[in-house]
Amino acid sequence: MDSGKTIVTSRNIYLNIVDNVDLFNCLFGRHMFYVMAMSTIQCLAIWLLSLNIKNNEFSNTIYTYYSNIIFNLEAIFFPYVMTLCCDLTQGAGQRLLVTCYSIQNAFKITSEEHKELELFANRIINRKIVFRAANFFDLDRRTMLAIFFNVTTYFIALTQVESIKQMGKL
Incomplete structure (x- = not known):
């Protein structure tokens, strides 16, 4: 297989990946939004519970403290891993663009390979791999x-x- 066909095949594979990411966003975007929202609410609830337990002298045990830490880590773990995987995939798409430009320099400007790589780079720029949570926000490290x-x-x-409530009780 010559290099021009390889580039066309790679471009088609990339476009299939982008289409699959779009389908994933349509199917699971709302669910990912709910997961992020629920983990945020769960973290706040656990922290508030920890604060109330700290102020209650009878329930202030080391077991309660560590169990709250474990529950908080559990609430954070899945959304963090999910966001990290989405961010790594998006980063791979951006690195592919850099690779296209660096390989493009190896060919003459008038060659078929150079033109195909330029077309491939334009497709990458126009159709980026982006995971979204119900089109509210992108799932990446900045969002996390x-x-x-x-x-x-x-x-x-x-x-x-x-x-302030505790001071009012005193």
């Missing part, structure tokens, strides 16, 4: 960090409200 920082901010706000 944003969710983490938002949950932390909400936890700080809940902690302040809880401490």
